[in-house]
Amino acid sequence: MTTETQAPELEREELISGSEAIAIACALADVDVITAYPIRPYDTVMQFVSKLIADGTLKCEFIVAESEHSQFEIVKHASAVGARVFSGSSGVGWFYAFEALAVTCGLRLPMVAMVGNRALDDPGAFGCEHNDALAVRDLGWMLRWVDTGQEAMDAAFMAWRVAEDPRVFLPCAISTDGAFLTHSQQIIKIPDKKLVDEYLPPYDRGEFQLHPDNPITIAPQVNEDWLMEIRMQTDAAMRRAKGVITEAHDDLKRIFGRGGDNPFIEEYMTEDADIVLVGMGTLALPLKVTVRKLRELGRKVGFVRVRWFRPFPDEELRTALSKFKAVGVIDRDYSLGAPSNGGVLYNEVRSALYDMDKRVPIIGFIAGLGGREITVPSTTEMFDHTQKLADTGQMDEPVRWIDVR
Amino acid sequence: MTTVNTLPMIKGVHDSPLEEYFTSGHRTCQGCESALVMKLMVKAAGPRTIVLGSTGCMYVANTTYYSTPWVVPWMHTQLGSSGSAATGTAAGLKALMSKGKIKDEPINVISFCGDGGGADMGLSAISASLTHAQYNHLVLLYDNESYANTDIQVSGSSPWGANSTFSPPGKLHRIMNRRWKKNTAAMLAVGHPGVRYIATGCASYAVDLMNKIRKGLTIGGPTFVHSIDPCPKGWDYDPMYSHELGMLMVETGLWVQYEIEDGVLTLNGPSRMIREGRRKRKPVYEFLKRQGRFAHFTDEDVDYFQSRVDETWEKWWLPGVIPVTDGANVKA
Numbered sequence: 001m002t003t004e005t006q007a008p009e010l011e012r013e014e015l016i017s018g019s020e021a022i023a024i025a026c027a028l029a030d031v032d033v034i035t036a037y038p039i040r041p042y043d044t045v046m047q048f049v050s051k052l053i054a055d056g057t058l059k060c061e062f063i064v065a066e067s068e069h070s071q072f073e074i075v076k077h078a079s080a081v082g083a084r085v086f087s088g089s090s091g092v093g094w095f096y097a098f099e100a101l102a103v104t105c106g107l108r109l110p111m112v113a114m115v116g117n118r119a120l121d122d123p124g125a126f127g128c129e130h131n132d133a134l135a136v137r138d139l140g141w142m143l144r145w146v147d148t149g150q151e152a153m154d155a156a157f158m159a160w161r162v163a164e165d166p167r168v169f170l171p172c173a174i175s176t177d178g179a180f181l182t183h184s185q186q187i188i189k190i191p192d193k194k195l196v197d198e199y200l201p202p203y204d205r206g207e208f209q210l211h212p213d214n215p216i217t218i219a220p221q222v223n224e225d226w227l228m229e230i231r232m233q234t235d236a237a238m239r240r241a242k243g244v245i246t247e248a249h250d251d252l253k254r255i256f257g258r259g260g261d262n263p264f265i266e267e268y269m270t271e272d273a274d275i276v277l278v279g280m281g282t283l284a285l286p287l288k289v290t291v292r293k294l295r296e297l298g299r300k301v302g303f304v305r306v307r308w309f310r311p312f313p314d315e316e317l318r319t320a321l322s323k324f325k326a327v328g329v330i331d332r333d334y335s336l337g338a339p340s341n342g343g344v345l346y347n348e349v350r351s352a353l354y355d356m357d358k359r360v361p362i363i364g365f366i367a368g369l370g371g372r373e374i375t376v377p378s379t380t381e382m383f384d385h386t387q388k389l390a391d392t393g394q395m396d397e398p399v400r401w402i403d404v405r
Numbered sequence: 406m407t408t409v410n411t412l413p414m415i416k417g418v419h420d421s422p423l424e425e426y427f428t429s430g431h432r433t434c435q436g437c438e439s440a441l442v443m444k445l446m447v448k449a450a451g452p453r454t455i456v457l458g459s460t461g462c463m464y465v466a467n468t469t470y471y472s473t474p475w476v477v478p479w480m481h482t483q484l485g486s487s488g489s490a491a492t493g494t495a496a497g498l499k500a501l502m503s504k505g506k507i508k509d510e511p512i513n514v515i516s517f518c519g520d521g522g523g524a525d526m527g528l529s530a531i532s533a534s535l536t537h538a539q540y541n542h543l544v545l546l547y548d549n550e551s552y553a554n555t556d557i558q559v560s561g562s563s564p565w566g567a568n569s570t571f572s573p574p575g576k577l578h579r580i581m582n583r584r585w586k587k588n589t590a591a592m593l594a595v596g597h598p599g600v601r602y603i604a605t606g607c608a609s610y611a612v613d614l615m616n617k618i619r620k621g622l623t624i625g626g627p628t629f630v631h632s633i634d635p636c637p638k639g640w641d642y643d644p645m646y647s648h649e650l651g652m653l654m655v656e657t658g659l660w661v662q663y664e665i666e667d668g669v670l671t672l673n674g675p676s677r678m679i680r681e682g683r684r685k686r687k688p689v690y691e692f693l694k695r696q697g698r699f700a701h702f703t704d705e706d707v708d709y710f711q712s713r714v715d716e717t718w719e720k721w722w723l724p725g726v727i728p729v730t731d732g733a734n735v736k737a
Contacts, residue, residue: 032500033493059504061496066533070489073482073530077457077493080480082507083500099483202506210478210494212453212512219481220468 010192018149018181021188022114022174023048025156027058028196032083035063035071039093040126041178042116046088068093072100072111079109080218082205084160087111090178091118094132104171105140105234107219110163110203111171112156117281117332118178119370127371128178130280130333134309134344140234142172142241143309145280147266149186152176154258157200158248164203167240177332179371180282191256199255242311264313265320266305269295273302275386276321278349279330280306283367283374290379301383306345314352321353326361326390328382332368340364340398361389364399378403409541410453410511412619415612422448430474431467436644438634438651439463439519439547441608446515446545447477449615450622454513457482457490459527461519462554463547485526487518487544488534491627495540513622514542520562521552523631524589535597535627543621543628546589549636557639561587564659565713566706567698569639574701585713590631591726594665602628604664609651610674617664624666633660641697650695658686658714661725670726680724689714 016024022045026034036046052058061078065071068089075085089097094115104111115133119125133143144159146152152174159172176182210218222230242264249263260266266284269291270276277287287303294301304320306313321327329350331343339347346364353359365382368374382402389395415421426447433440439462447454454477458464464481467474482490495514502509516534518527523546531544551569552558558571559582568574572581594603602624606614614632621628635650637643642650654660655675662676671677678684689711693699702710722729 030504032504032506033496061500063492063496063537065489066529069483069485070492070530070533073486073489074493074496077480077482077490078497078500081455081494081497081501083497085497100486103483210455210480211507212455212478215476215478217468217473217475217479220470220473221465222470226470 010195011189013187013189015185016149016188017044017183017185018152018176019044019116019183020048021149021153022156022176023052024190025153026060026086027052028191028193029084029157029160029200031058031060031086033061033063033075033078033085035065035074035087037065037068037071037089037093039068039090041118041182042088042090042114044116044182045114068097069100072097072104075111076100076104076107076109079111080107080205080210082203082209082211084164084203085111086113088114088116090116091120091132095120095135098135101136101141102139106230108169108208108234108237109171110160110169112159112163113171113173115173115175116178116182117175125370126178128180128332129369129371130175130331130344133173133175134333136173137310137344140170140238141310142170142238143175144172145175145307145309146181147282147284147305149181149188150258152181153188153190154252154256157196158245158252160203161200161248162241162244165244166206168237168244170234170237170241175281177282195255199251238311245308245311262316264306264308264316266307267320268303268305270302270304270320272300274300274325275327275383275390276302276304276324277328277330277379277382277386278304278306278321278345279332280309280345281332283330283332286374286376287379290376290383293376294380294383299383299387312348312352317349317352318356321349321360322356322358324360326363326386328363328365328386330365330367330374330382334366334369342399346399361393363389363395365402366399367402372403375403408511409623409625410451410513412449412451412623414616414619415449417612421612421615422451424448426450426452426454426476428474428476430469430472432469433462433466434638434644436637436647437462438608438636438647439549440467442545442547442614442632442634443467443517445608445611445615446517446618449618450513450515452477453511454515455494457487457494457514457516459487459490459516459518459522460484461522462549463517463519465554482516484522486530487516487522487527488530488532491516491542491544492534492537492540495542499540515545515622516542517545517547519553520546520548520550521560524548524562524587525560531629532593532596535593535600535629538599538626540627541625543618543630545618546629546631547634548631549634549639550586551636551639553636553639562589565710566702568701569698579701579703580706588728590629593629595727598668599626600628601626602664602666604630605660605662606630606632607651607655607660607662608632608634609648609655610662613662613673620664620666639698642695646695650692653687653692653695656687657689657692658718658725659689659692663726670723672725676725679718686718
């Protein structure tokens with residue numbers, strides 16, 4: 001594939017993993033403070049980060065914390081004095097940091113984190129599941145899901161740019177499916193630092209920088225007097241984030257020549273499709289294979305990948321999905337006891353489409369939990385159920401668990 | 406940020422700075438010694454200081470929106486995060502200064518926590534912060550011996566037998582808190598050999614406390630100071646006696662004033678005189694009887710309490726500091 005980059009010599013290609021891609025992005029973005037704590041599979045990014053530091057490629061304060069809670073608290077405070085920061089975690093490690101994750105939003109600190117999506121033990125499982133990152137969906141974290149190592153690297157540059165934009169000042173987590181992205185290698189185009197500098201301005205905390213020259217008090221007790229106003233400001237920031245993401249996406253295309261048509265969703269062979277499946281992350285690969293195979297058999301199927309979960313692309317999904325006869329939503333997560341016993345994405349998509357004059361029928365699938373592979377036969381089965389819904393308007397059950405013994 | 410500020414030792418009350426950096430606007434209780442610790446802490450540190458405050462009395466009662474008492478920059482941190490806040494702030498400043506993104510200058514970083522935040526929940530993060538020798542910061546633990554902000558619940562730093570809302574004396578159990586107070590400062594000193602300065606203090610000895618803050622901020626690397634703060638609400642006494650109770654705690658030998666500088670231990674004030682045999686410890690009953698939290702004590706309880714205090718002075722390897730006996734010296 002040829003690139004539209006304005007200066008193609010300003011990039012090189014390497015066979016690296018998604019974790020290594022984000023570690024290199026840290027060096028190119030001149031991150032100031034990085035904190036690590038080991039948990040599989042995200043920790044691979046910190047293994048690469050520490051080697052880049054040891055080799056002199058990345059200059060930053062690198063702190064191996066004594067817990068995930070401290071890991072995220074340390075970068076939170078570094079961000080408050082004006083440092084660009086990066087951290088990350090997986091599964092229950094992300095949950096151990098939950099208090100720090102929650103307060104970072106209210107503090108409006110532009111922390112960027114990588115989540116190597118992992119199942120929540122117990123019972124023990126290293127594999128991919130999206131419940132870890134999704135747990136912060138209500139708090140003010142911007143949540144990005146990526147499909148390839150290239151997208152992971154580009155998403156990192158975009159994450160700092162959007163998070164550190166004074167119109168936003170919110171943390172951003174990049175979800176990289178455990179093992180499928182963190183540990184598998186792909187050919188990735190690594191931009192020259194000149195391009196990154198053109199894309200990513202320095203972090204300027206401005207009037208909120210904690211420094212003796214600017215003696216402010218941050219996060220006092222506000223109670224019922226002011227909390228609602230401050231929450232509403234945070235809400236307004238999340239609403240503004242959509243526009244800032246669009247700007248960042250357009251510049252990514254202009255400077256790096258990558259990024260696709262829509263910053264929020266990717267549509268694959270949807271032009272004349274009757275039915276589509278919707279999902280997030282690396283399940284895109286088997287899905288695209290299945291779409292091509294079924295297309296060879298004459299079936300009009302397509303795939304829509306959600307790239308940003310927060311802010312949620314409700315308008316984009318309304319426009320994209322309303323033209324189909326039926327939609328199947330794949331959740332690599334669970335939300336036990338939720339409406340229709342569906343997954344998180346399923347209920348979000350349904351809610352986004354509720355106000356449509358003509359609502360498209362939706363069926364939900366729970367698949368690939370604990371890192372179980374989502375295969376071509378299983379995605380074919382999901383298309384079959386969705387097709388049946390399109391043809392008959394009927395479904396045996398609104399949400400099905402796929403590939404379960 | 407490789408350099409530290411110059412803060413000379415204060416020779417007496419008349420030599421202490423006039424400027425205040427913790428001023429009006431707080432809502433602490435009458436007689437609150439922890440508020441006095443805050444005032445002395447930043448008076449000693451001066452204006453080129455960033456203060457991080459973990460959840461507790463000195464957060465909740467001090468910083469009401471629009472009426473902050475802090476003249477220096479101040480930021481809240483989570484209950485268990487005083488160590489992480491210090492590390493993160495110092496690391497952020499160091500990174501920005503070393504890359505030339507902000508002016509390279511000495512800035513004091515002080516992170517404080519209560520006994521719940523320091524001796525209980527935040528102990529692990531404080532321990533970690535003390536291992537990062539490349540960052541200059543001070544963690545100050547203000548110890549009022551309970552979770553005083555949330556309604557006086559027992560903490561790992563509460564005294565044996567004290568009445569709290571989680572350890573009330575009852576018909577079946579007179580003594581609900583059967584734990585002995587943690588020996589936090591010495592534990593941190595023993596566990597972190599690279600730390601250059603660890604001290605205990607008490608606002609009743611204000612100049613001593615301010616000088617300990619100054620030593621902690623100027624010696625370099627991560628440091629720790631633990632102050633004992635009488636609390637009228639939690640200890641149940643008339644607020645006018647806070648200063649006196651702090652002195653009694655030292656004079657009875659229940660609280661030991663010391664500093665450990667580059668591995669050398671020095672006892673200070675009355676504690677030093679007790680250690681050197683130049684002063685007799687007052688009976689601990691003199692301290693206990695002044696407070697409602699011990700009002701349910703029987704004579705046996707007082708005797709037990711006294712015996713534990715005696716033990717720290719008579720049996721400990723380093724009296725009042727290290728609760729270890731050298732096996733070679735134990736008679737068979």
